[in-house]
Amino acid sequence: GDQVEQSPSALSLHEGTGSALRCNFTTTMRAVQWFRKNSRGSLINLFYLASGTKENGRLKSAFDSKERYSTLHIRDAQLEDSGTYFCAAEAGGSNAKLTFGKGTKLSVKS
Template sequence: GDQVEQSPSALSLHEGTGSALRCNFTTTMRAVQWFRKNSRGSLINLFYLASGTKENGRLKSAFDSKERYSTLHIRDAQLEDSGTYFCAAEVGGKLIFGQGTKLSIKP
């Protein structure tokens, strides 16, 4: 069955606001990566976490392997943040992707 459950599947935010994406795992994962798929279809690396939290600008991610989840927080959302966000959990040397969250930012 699915090992990575990502939510929500779609999210609409007004500029300047924030929210969180979440991935739950059905088993213990070694690490997690977060990506954003841009308008050209490329996967842009956002974070790689083996544990704890990382922050980069308006984005912050956390990973708790014991509790089997990871989150991606976006604050002060801007129009250019629009896109589809994926989490991917690492187990056994391979990545298992979540279903993606389509994020739309409204002026």
């Protein structure tokens, strides 16, 4: 089965609200990256975490290697947050070989 299980697959939010995306890992991962793919197909780097939490503006991410999950919280969603969000995890000793989740398609509506 998939090593990285991402949920939900799709999410619709009204402007100003928030939610959380989650990735569960079937094996112990060394680190996780979160990306957003915009309408032009570019993968925008959001976070890299080897442990703990990081926050950037309205986004906050957490990674727990032992419990095998990572989350991405979005608060006060804006229209420009729409896009597909991916987590990608790196196993130990893998030299940054990332295993991607299937993505969460976020639609923010006014």
